[in-house]
Amino acid sequence: MAMRSALTSLPARLRSPAPAAASGGMRLMSDGKGRVLSEEERAKESVYIQKMERERQEKLKKKLEQEKAEADKAKPDKKPEGSN
Template sequence: MAMRSVVTRAGVNRLAGPARLFSDGRGKILSEEERAAENVYIQKMEREKLEKLKHKAEKEKAEKEKEAAEKKPGEK
């Protein structure tokens, strides 16, 4: 079973593109600075995504309130 997963992983890496080589003998792929920059970028993207979702929710809420306000005078 373990041998099968190793073969599967090797096959997936081959299909995904060239493997990223290690930058040093300790197995680190990214330097500390690169990792920090990547984390900042990820946080920025997540923050922007949340802001878009918040804006969308506010817009939908305003539309629902507008529709509700338009229906009330017509019902009386």
């Protein structure tokens, strides 16, 4: 009995997790306008994401160059046809 009264005192959105899960979850809003991040926070996040993407691209480029160099070393050297 005590458990039932505790559950009925909770708001409906907290009692049943299924609707929140079905809608992709709930996001808490930071202000009445519905924005989660401020303009400044959003700009900082964009800069951070761009920086991380640039670093990931550079790392991939270095890896590809290294693999290409290793593949060139693995190839046998061919002599030009005119030389002995």
